[in-house]
Amino acid sequence: MSVLSSDHRPPQPRASTIALFTPKLVTALQEGYSLATLRADAIAGLTVAIVALPLSMAIAIASGTTPDRGLFTAIVAGFLISALGGSRFQIGGPTAAFIVVVHRIVDVHGFDGLVLATLIAGAVLIAIGALRLGTYVKYIPYPVVIGFTAGIAISIFVSQIKDLLGLTVPLPGDFVPKIAALAAALPQTNPAAVAIALLSIGLIVGLRKVRPKWPGFLIAVVAAALVATGLGLGVATIGSAFGGVPRTLPAPTLPVFSLAKVTAVLPDAMTIALLAAVESLLSAVVADGMTGRRHRSNCELVAQGVANIASALFGGISATGAIARTATNIRAGGRTPVSGILHALFLALFMLVAAPLLSYIPLAALAAILAVVAWNIAEIEHVREILTRSAIGDRIVLALTLGLTVFVDLTVAIEVGVVLAAFLFMHRMAQAVEVSTGAALVREDEADTLTCDLPDQDPGVVLYRIDGPFFFGATQQVVSALDHTGETPRAIILDFSNVPLIDSTAATALRSAVEKARKMGARVVIAGARPNIRHALRDYDVKPPSVTFAANVEAAHAALGEAAPR
Incomplete structure (x- = not known):
């Protein structure tokens, strides 16, 4: 236990706040005005x-x-x-x-x-x-x-x-x-x-x-x-x-x-x-x-x-x-x-x-x-550039915002444009999230199902790697992958090493998936989660003893008594 004396307090934000709100006129005059x-x-x-x-x-x-x-x-x-x-x-x-x-x-x-x-x-x-x-x-x-x-x-x-x-x-x-x-x-x-x-x-x-x-x-x-x-x-x-x-x-x-x-x-x-x-x-x-x-x-x-x-x-x-x-x-x-x-x-x-x-x-x-x-x-040039080179979603956002500005109201145009652009962004982010098991990537096929290839060398333990932000837009993809494990495994390792953030929707969905896995007799280990991810998961009761946290995949296998796959 350490006690901070008055001479060793953490730096206060006052100076930086003053600097942030100091007019540039003051700064310019302080530098010298000739x-x-x-x-x-x-x-x-x-x-x-x-x-x-x-x-x-x-x-x-x-x-x-x-x-x-x-x-x-x-x-x-x-x-x-x-x-x-x-x-x-x-x-x-x-x-x-x-x-x-x-x-x-x-x-x-x-x-x-x-x-x-x-x-x-x-x-x-x-x-x-x-x-x-x-x-x-x-x-x-x-x-x-x-x-x-x-x-x-x-x-x-x-x-x-x-x-x-x-x-x-x-x-x-x-x-x-x-x-x-x-x-x-x-x-x-x-x-x-x-x-x-x-x-x-x-x-x-x-x-x-x-x-x-x-x-x-x-x-x-x-x-x-x-x-x-x-x-x-x-x-x-x-x-x-x-x-x-x-x-x-x-x-x-x-x-x-x-x-x-x-x-x-x-x-x-x-x-x-x-x-x-x-x-x-x-x-x-x-x-x-x-x-x-x-x-x-x-x-x-x-x-x-x-x-x-x-x-x-x-x-x-x-x-x-x-x-x-x-x-x-x-x-x-x-x-x-x-x-x-x-x-x-x-x-x-x-x-x-x-x-x-x-x-x-x-x-x-x-x-x-x-x-x-x-x-x-x-x-004009920027409009032409978006309409000819950008993705179809950006074209729709531009055209809709322009039309609403002219025919309806600027406020409505900005609100609708921002909301539509946000939905498109979330869709793109969700598409960018990848879920793989072992070396096999789990993707959504035309039948809206997810396939999962279990690694032959370790049939009792299923390893899932999630790459990208685990937020509400990507929740369905990840949860669907967890639901398609085939026969009930002895343990599930979730590799969160490449997950930069997780939101409340994803944390709640993961909690449900963990509870389902435990009822089926499978142990869940979360590997490589960053401190902010662990903190968010703990806030939604995704914590021991429901799950085990490990520093990395190798430590997760060791915790399960399994040798890390070669």
Whole structure:
């Protein structure tokens, strides 16, 4: 018996916890911050702000709100995500992935409902990060991510057809009625709006090819505003549609809380939280791949939660890490989170100085920006890769997730996609488990039975080797093998040397098999089980005297008084 003195206590997790939740801004400043670094961050921040200015307004309009809501989000959430986040390069703000979700919440619950849902989502994100659950977000299957991303892209593009064509018809929220309304309104197409949209798309795509470092989005909206104003084209603008953009942030306000309202928006809040977590961590991973750095996922989620709460209080919409803007920040030379903070401050300055000029931006130009964004996030190549190269199960998951995102609801799409992918994974894992006796593999034939070849040299003892995780998906295969031993043996050895884990279903099934073997007069020895396996088995009464544990197969034979087979 040993007693630990106060000087020899085990290391406490406090320091590691502090490190896990220390913002990267603090880390970067502790490393030393020079004037050269500030200059690089300022240039990167300005570059990203120029990209974010028209994009934030376009996303807010497409989300069923006003353009100033997008700017409020980019300023407030963008500042806090960079100041508190776990990535050196993350740029936060409104993103296109939220358009479908936010628009539906505004349609059903109004803007107050969106504010309440975003506040709840922020609290959920903080809880997920504080409980260190951020690492589990990466387990959302790739086909599900690609499926709902492609579905969002389709929904975004369809929602922009109205402004691309200069239509004035009100559009329903559901996809099929929206398509029908757009088709019926086609005769009302405004040629001037179409021309502005084509000009904007042409400039964005052309500049990406010949001058990729130039701010294509900003150049496109400036050119569109100059053409529309100079030629006196009759197209809708931010000023004509929304009355312009304010110069300053509004005062923070709280929405009206009620239990009924909270209950009504809770599912939408969970969708916002999940989508924000997935996209922000994907963006951080992309940044890590581009820079060789490592982000702190749980710290990032806490920052995302705080940022969403603050955005909602200041009249903004849902926010998350923006992959394209984060990549722009890195390419522009951003070195620390200060670039993201400066990006938010530059946006606030733009709003203060240029708010009257923003009123001249045509809605067709903003719709053109989102049409290009929709194409970019559709991941066409990845969709084609899964549909042509992956297993049939992955194809089904992608197609089902995409279809449900477009025609039903993003929340349902993610839930069904993840559950279906999980079932497919469990099936594959169960198929990967092998049960052999002696040197002969036990497999399931077409008649759904298992054959078992008993080793001739040791007819009184049956040896089963189980390779792979012994979980509920593989339970039937293993139990069926134990039931097909032919004549009752004197003893059964279960070689668990290659079993990394066992769950409650498998442990319960094994207990039943052991009881059955004992009633038949057969002794059961479990060989090579790891400590975690032994502990799990003991919890389900698979322990002495019902069974005997042995270090390995040779020790099991020795315990039975048998020579190990040669």
